[in-house]
Amino acid sequence: MGDATPTEDVDRSDPEYRAWLKEAVRKVQADANRTADTHLLRFPLPEHWGIDLYLKDESTHPTGSLKHRLARSLFLYGLCNGWIRPGKPVIEASSGSTAVSEAYFAKLIGVPFIAVMPRTTSREKTRLIEFHGGRCHLVEDPRTVYDVSASLAADSGGHYMDQFTYAERATDWRGNNNIAESIYQQLRLERYPEPAWIVATAGTGGTSATIARYVHYMQYDTRVCVPDPENSCFFEGWTEGNPQASSDCGSRIEGIGRPRMEPSFVPGAVDRMMKVPDAASIAALRALERAIGRRAGGSTGTGLWSALKIVGEMLADGRTGSVVTLICDPGDRYLDKYYADDWLAGQGLDIEPYSGVLDHFLTTGAWRD
Ligand SMILES: *Cc1c(COP(=O)(O)O)cnc(C)c1O
Numbered sequence: 001m002g003d004a005t006p007t008e009d010v011d012r013s014d015p016e017y018r019a020w021l022k023e024a025v026r027k028v029q030a031d032a033n034r035t036a037d038t039h040l041l042r043f044p045l046p047e048h049w050g051i052d053l054y055l056k057d058e059s060t061h062p063t064g065s066l067k068h069r070l071a072r073s074l075f076l077y078g079l080c081n082g083w084i085r086p087g088k089p090v091i092e093a094s095s096g097s098t099a100v101s102e103a104y105f106a107k108l109i110g111v112p113f114i115a116v117m118p119r120t121t122s123r124e125k126t127r128l129i130e131f132h133g134g135r136c137h138l139v140e141d142p143r144t145v146y147d148v149s150a151s152l153a154a155d156s157g158g159h160y161m162d163q164f165t166y167a168e169r170a171t172d173w174r175g176n177n178n179i180a181e182s183i184y185q186q187l188r189l190e191r192y193p194e195p196a197w198i199v200a201t202a203g204t205g206g207t208s209a210t211i212a213r214y215v216h217y218m219q220y221d222t223r224v225c226v227p228d229p230e231n232s233c234f235f236e237g238w239t240e241g242n243p244q245a246s247s248d249c250g251s252r253i254e255g256i257g258r259p260r261m262e263p264s265f266v267p268g269a270v271d272r273m274m275k276v277p278d279a280a281s282i283a284a285l286r287a288l289e290r291a292i293g294r295r296a297g298g299s300t301g302t303g304l305w306s307a308l309k310i311v312g313e314m315l316a317d318g319r320t321g322s323v324v325t326l327i328c329d330p331g332d333r334y335l336d337k338y339y340a341d342d343w344l345a346g347q348g349l350d351i352e353p354y355s356g357v358l359d360h361f362l363t364t365g366a367w368r369d
Pocket residue numbers: 065066067097098167201202203204205206207208254255256297299300328329
């Protein structure tokens with residue numbers, strides 16, 4: 001009496017399942033234990049500006065992007081909730097980076113992995129998913145990734161990870177060495193250890209939610225800005241307070257900008273949003289390479305453009321302090337896109353005017369756009 005068994009294929013108290021579960025959690029935790037924290041790099045600005053700009057380099061995780069943190073959290077959440085089960089596939093709707101990291105963790109614990117992605121996803125990311133043993137299921141219309149993922153999971157008895165719903169809640173936002181805690185630790189010995197602004201772009205919205213919640217929880221004065229690319233509805237949804245906002249084509253900046261207000265995006269936690277033209281994001285990427293000799297993905301450019309614009313505002317207002325943004329993933333995934341002039345021409349993107357704004361700003365301190 002009162003001793004119900006779920007009408008499912010797995011008996012959760014089965015010792016064999018519990019042994020598998022323990023071992024899977026251990027493997028994911030051991031991966032975290034083996035890896036080091038990511039660097040906080042400086043973006044060179046004239047010393048006398050009295051403003052320091054930092055880049056949290058998330059491209060150095062074992063799977064090359066900030067999605068390594070998310071994938072680890074989602075796997076632990078799914079395992080501890082009893083959602084991921086031995087021999088059953090994990091399925092994800094992704095524009096690529098999350099799928100690369102999840103394929104890695106799926107292989108680590110020995111379950112199959114299927115990524116449902118828009119056909120426009122960069123070839124290099126598809127290759128990386130397959131390299132980690134995952135399978136790619138490409139769709140024509142980016143808006144269908146959610147339904148296709150759910151039905152693949154239903155048909156296979158697998159688990160639809162659903163990053164766009166669970167990213168914000170799978171991450172330990174109060175600490176546990178999350179990205180925000182790590183940034184503040186690394187700033188401790190700087191001249192402005194409490195940043196005036198942290199700039200984080202949004203795909204799932206998980207990173208900006210984690211950072212903003214941590215700021216509020218720790219009672220810091222830092223403000224959080226989320227820059228949004230073209231073809232994304234986050235900016236409109238946030239400014240108009242409209243949870244039904246939508247856009248009808250996919251973002252050209254991989255990893256960020258969504259066609260619907262994702263459940264994992266927490267608008268109320270964010271202080272400011274900024275719309276950034278795609279050509280400006282790419283101009284900023286090229287400027288990053290000139291400044292620190294590193295190539296990064298498109299979303300890093302979106303964040304950097306916005307962070308530099310904020311630095312310009314602080315300078316104009318006579319304020320000193322620090323600003324932090326992220327290197328989200330490496331540029332070698334996009335050599336045939338953001339670093340290819342024929343791709344830019346084919347997309348009708350002219351980065352020259354924006355490169356001019358950046359060069360002028362970095363030499364004179366005056367922002368004119
Ligand atoms: C996912 C992603 C982001 C945004 O992070 P979220 O936590 O999902 O909002 C930015 N850049 C890249 C390359 C990404 O893959």
